[in-house]
Amino acid sequence: MRRDHRSCASPDDQPPVQGNLPAELNRFVGRADELAELGRLLDDSRLVTVAGAGGVGKSRLATYGAAAQQRRYRDGVWLTELSTLRDPELVAHTLLESLGVTDQSSRPPRDVLVDHLARRQLLLVLDGFEYLVDECAGLVRDLLRRAPRLQVLAVSRMPLRLDGEVFLPLTPMTEADAVALFADRAACALPHFRLTDDNRAGAQELCRRLDGIPLALELAAGRLRALGLDQILHRLDDRFKLLTGGSRGALPRHQTLRTAVGWSHELCTPEERLLWARLSVFVGQFDLEAVEYICSGHDLPAADVLDVLGELLAQSVISREETPAGVRYRMLDTIRAYGAEWLEALGDAGRMRKRHRDWYLGLATWCELDWFSPRQSEGADCTESALPNLRSALELCLETPEDTHLGHYLAGTLWFYWVGCGRLAEGRHWLDRALALEGGHEESRQKALWVLGYVAILQGDSTAASGALHECGEAAARTGNPVAAAYALHRMGCLALLSDDLPRAEELLRSALAAYKDLGELNSNVLMGQVELAMALVFQNRLEAAVALCEEVREICEERGELWTRAYALYVLAYAAWTGGEHGRARALLTDCITIDHRFKDLVGLVLAIELLALVTASEGDPAEAAVLQGAAAPVWDAVGMPLFGSGYFSAPRALCEQQAGELLGAERYAACAREGRGLSLDAAVRRALAAQNAPGPQPGRQRSVRPSPLETREPAGSPTGKGGEAAG
Numbered sequence: 001m002r003r004d005h006r007s008c009a010s011p012d013d014q015p016p017v018q019g020n021l022p023a024e025l026n027r028f029v030g031r032a033d034e035l036a037e038l039g040r041l042l043d044d045s046r047l048v049t050v051a052g053a054g055g056v057g058k059s060r061l062a063t064y065g066a067a068a069q070q071r072r073y074r075d076g077v078w079l080t081e082l083s084t085l086r087d088p089e090l091v092a093h094t095l096l097e098s099l100g101v102t103d104q105s106s107r108p109p110r111d112v113l114v115d116h117l118a119r120r121q122l123l124l125v126l127d128g129f130e131y132l133v134d135e136c137a138g139l140v141r142d143l144l145r146r147a148p149r150l151q152v153l154a155v156s157r158m159p160l161r162l163d164g165e166v167f168l169p170l171t172p173m174t175e176a177d178a179v180a181l182f183a184d185r186a187a188c189a190l191p192h193f194r195l196t197d198d199n200r201a202g203a204q205e206l207c208r209r210l211d212g213i214p215l216a217l218e219l220a221a222g223r224l225r226a227l228g229l230d231q232i233l234h235r236l237d238d239r240f241k242l243l244t245g246g247s248r249g250a251l252p253r254h255q256t257l258r259t260a261v262g263w264s265h266e267l268c269t270p271e272e273r274l275l276w277a278r279l280s281v282f283v284g285q286f287d288l289e290a291v292e293y294i295c296s297g298h299d300l301p302a303a304d305v306l307d308v309l310g311e312l313l314a315q316s317v318i319s320r321e322e323t324p325a326g327v328r329y330r331m332l333d334t335i336r337a338y339g340a341e342w343l344e345a346l347g348d349a350g351r352m353r354k355r356h357r358d359w360y361l362g363l364a365t366w367c368e369l370d371w372f373s374p375r376q377s378e379g380a381d382c383t384e385s386a387l388p389n390l391r392s393a394l395e396l397c398l399e400t401p402e403d404t405h406l407g408h409y410l411a412g413t414l415w416f417y418w419v420g421c422g423r424l425a426e427g428r429h430w431l432d433r434a435l436a437l438e439g440g441h442e443e444s445r446q447k448a449l450w451v452l453g454y455v456a457i458l459q460g461d462s463t464a465a466s467g468a469l470h471e472c473g474e475a476a477a478r479t480g481n482p483v484a485a486a487y488a489l490h491r492m493g494c495l496a497l498l499s500d501d502l503p504r505a506e507e508l509l510r511s512a513l514a515a516y517k518d519l520g521e522l523n524s525n526v527l528m529g530q531v532e533l534a535m536a537l538v539f540q541n542r543l544e545a546a547v548a549l550c551e552e553v554r555e556i557c558e559e560r561g562e563l564w565t566r567a568y569a570l571y572v573l574a575y576a577a578w579t580g581g582e583h584g585r586a587r588a589l590l591t592d593c594i595t596i597d598h599r600f601k602d603l604v605g606l607v608l609a610i611e612l613l614a615l616v617t618a619s620e621g622d623p624a625e626a627a628v629l630q631g632a633a634a635p636v637w638d639a640v641g642m643p644l645f646g647s648g649y650f651s652a653p654r655a656l657c658e659q660q661a662g663e664l665l666g667a668e669r670y671a672a673c674a675r676e677g678r679g680l681s682l683d684a685a686v687r688r689a690l691a692a693q694n695a696p697g698p699q700p701g702r703q704r705s706v707r708p709s710p711l712e713t714r715e716p717a718g719s720p721t722g723k724g725g726e727a728a729g
Helices: 032-044 058-068 088-098 109-117 130-146 175-189 200-209 214-225 229-242 252-267 270-279 288-295 302-314 333-345 349-370 376-399 401-413 415-420 424-435 442-458 462-479 482-498 502-519 524-539 543-560 564-579 583-600 603-620 623-640 648-665 667-678 682-691
Strands: 047-051 077-081 122-127 150-156 165-169 318-323 326-331
Touching (some): 032 058, 032 165, 047 058, 175 200, 200 229, 252 333, 288 326, 376 415, 376 583, 415 442, 442 462, 583 603, 623 682
Parallel strands (some): 047 165
């Protein structure tokens, strides 16, 4: 029997809190009046801005206050951190990412964002947009106009200046709160630290002289590992005299923050100050290996970097984070900006940016190679963690004319991330920018061209795909580059497959596979070509040949530890198993397929597998659950592009499932179950699909197979399976 929670009736249980607010790592101290005021403003206004100087605690107050309001928002509270961005075109991409929306279509990201928020009731927290005020102001205005139940909590040193915006100006902490914060953080640095009659006066003096600014207080508390409170006060006095030459027009609290950071900087050893300056080239998270390569050199030997980094960590100049990719470090923006000024003063900024770029070029290369290996998942996590730094490297390549070819190389090398990890829209952004420039290196440009063609196919932009692939093929023939020629030929086969021209798809894919064999190419892209060929054969009811191809792919993937291409082979094998009436085998194969695709955030593979699982479920005799799964697939197609690629062959199983389930349920109940599925989040839809392990056997007389035929022929919208190719085409 199926469990009750899998019926199409809505559960009565209260849904879990939604959102992405980070867990608190240490205790929130003070600010009771400000928190109460924030709650009152959110009661009355749709746009609230927490404004104040850097380091005054705006972000912490906003996230803590938002967390306290989570139950008020049916669709949750979502934080978007924008401080690492400098490109206005990536703002909407970043908001979609923070909301957990992966869109691989060619629609403008702003339109996707508006559609996602239009009917939702949620609080969006925007933090760190000082460099992108104009872009954020326009986007927030559009979102508030078109999403009537949306509220925005902005965190910035400056207002958005929009109609209806209300402000919560955040000033330094009261003396009582400041002393409590200092004591709390001091106890973290020194577990035996307590406020006593002997040290209370010193703590109060320190808080007064630092004007109650939380960042300054936390830096001071971190210094207790090395210095006594009296020593800190003595040195603080000296450094205040040294660093009080700010602009006459600057606000006092701005000068105070600079003094506090400058004081911490001056307390560092020369090696620590040098590393602080060099670390400012990083954006977002970074790891030890990157620091050792980029920041070592003159006056800082590589062997000393770890110890010096540890001292900066102990002094709260940097923070340590546990991520899926391993231990990473991060620098607060204010501290990073201070280090950047020192790096400029040293005259070393240009050299360090180039070293940073070179490291991340190498990182992308290694992650591409690891894509066809047991380290595929680790490579995906590593690239995800490094994304802000990869963006910075791409920016440097594209703003330096003599390095444009490196931009072509990097944008093309990251194909596995753009395509395999749900980043099509951003990949298209960088590829278009890079290819608009001439780099003078044919191989790098040709690789970027076939990768652009690949991305455009998946977005449903057949015109751009065809143009890029033809240009790549012609350039490869002219320059004698057989590798790029093979990749361009392969992707043209994808276009034919999606346009339901199966004979031409088979011809092109077989030619590409033969070229790969002659070149000695074996990687995820080559194996994906076999899977695509198998799909063309399945649609022509040549099951035995298709199964043989995919079993070979499956075996090679298992030998090499490759998961992602294996998932597509499992999809085709499941399709063949369902066609032969082996529903239990089809379900088992699809369970593995869905697990892998969801791991890599590959929406194309995931939605295909959910669609096929719906048909398997209907064939097993559970039409209600089949309708729920079909409903769950619909919003995923909205993110990918044209539903079922506009292909008659891919549409036929869905049509058959809808027919079977609709006949048994009736139109009204079928529609209700489909609505339930459409209301599921992506994670909930995946959990629902994977929970169906004990399906009943097929009912007598149910249709077990279908021979798909094109219901209509359209221009190709995207490849259902094509997802690979790490060789330097």
